[in-house]
Amino acid sequence: MEKFEMSQELSEYEIKTYLQKIRADYQEHGKLNPKAFDQAAFETRYLQVLRLRGNLTKFFQEEVAFLDQLKAKFNNLVAKKEAAKASTLNRLVDESMEKLVKYPKIDFHPLAKAELRYFYGAIVEFAETELPVILNIFKGTPEYSYLQDPVLVIERLGISRRGMPSLKIQEITKSLLDANGNPIVIEKVSQALLRDGCLALKNITQSVQDLISKNRINPDLMVQVNDRDYPKAFSKYGNKRFGRALEMVTEQCRQIIQDFRMNSLLGMD
Incomplete structure (x- = not known):
């Protein structure tokens, strides 16, 4: 996601653009983990900033940084789970093959498993x-x-x-x-x-x-x-x-x- 300076004043178009990007990220990742990617909580924080007339530039910068960290942690966890799943599958295949090696292996054709x-x-x-x-x-x-x-x-x-x-x-x-x-x-x-x-x-x-x-x-x-x-x-x-x-x-x-x-x-x- 594009970065911006703290002193930068955001136009209505830029605000709309960042809102769309942030909401799209929450919606995409929320399908996989709605608890971690809580879009409702973000919308509440956004409305609060508007109500208090807070610094939108700072708000979006912090939200973008938070969301990037969240995605990085989530992707890391997914990668670990996939690696563990692959390891489990490989172990099951190995254990299954161990049961077969006690039988003679007859290589009748290269296409045969x-x-x-x-x-x-x-x-x-x-x-x-x-x-x-x-x-x-x-x-x-x-x-x-x-x-x-x-x-x-x-x-x-x-x-x-x-x-x-x-x-x-x-x-x-x-x-x-x-x-x-x-x-x-x-x-x-x-x-x-x-x-x-x-x-x-x-x-x-x-x-x-x-x-x-x-x-x-x-x-x-x-x-x-x-x-x-x-x-x-x-x-x-x-x-x-x-x-x-x-x-x-x-x-x-x-x-x-x-x-x-x-x-x-x-x-x-």
Whole structure:
């Protein structure tokens, strides 16, 4: 705001100009903090100066200086809050990423976000470790019909053949390329994959829990997985009974859903 000398006598035009500028500042900043930028208090002070025939030049100079200090303090506080908000967001992102690094990271395409690469790795690991156990317990039984659809989703996403990415990841790669760099489309593709994969894990969990509650599974039978064909499954679940193995499988499902922040979306809080 323009400065002026104490001895300067203000014209009606100058008075009107300073009033407009001061009022505009109060109105603009008052939208964000009406208590600090109290225009009514300024109007009261102005009317009092007029009533007492005070020195308008001095009054406006002091009001301008006061308003400039107020704006400076306000802008400083806003900057600090924004910095704190950014710090909080960065910390949340870091904490979220810490939960993902325990999974393999599969770099299937440069356009894929890091979260998506970790999710692909998590499902591949699930397909190698937990899926053989599910198939060993349920394949060939009437109960498998409860699990067939979500198992198919996991197979299409987590099982690769001939060194190629899985069928679902090949579809996702095409969708990422078709997005032509549009970040909104890329985000929608990413979230859809996370949602569909985690929904399959949720459905596996619910189906297993329902079958257990209805006594459709003998919890004392032993898991039989081949060490040569499924070394990860054998290492984790070999010599485990059905009951304990299924507890571990469903816990892994829930852990993946939680780590990739899909629990709220899927109603699993």
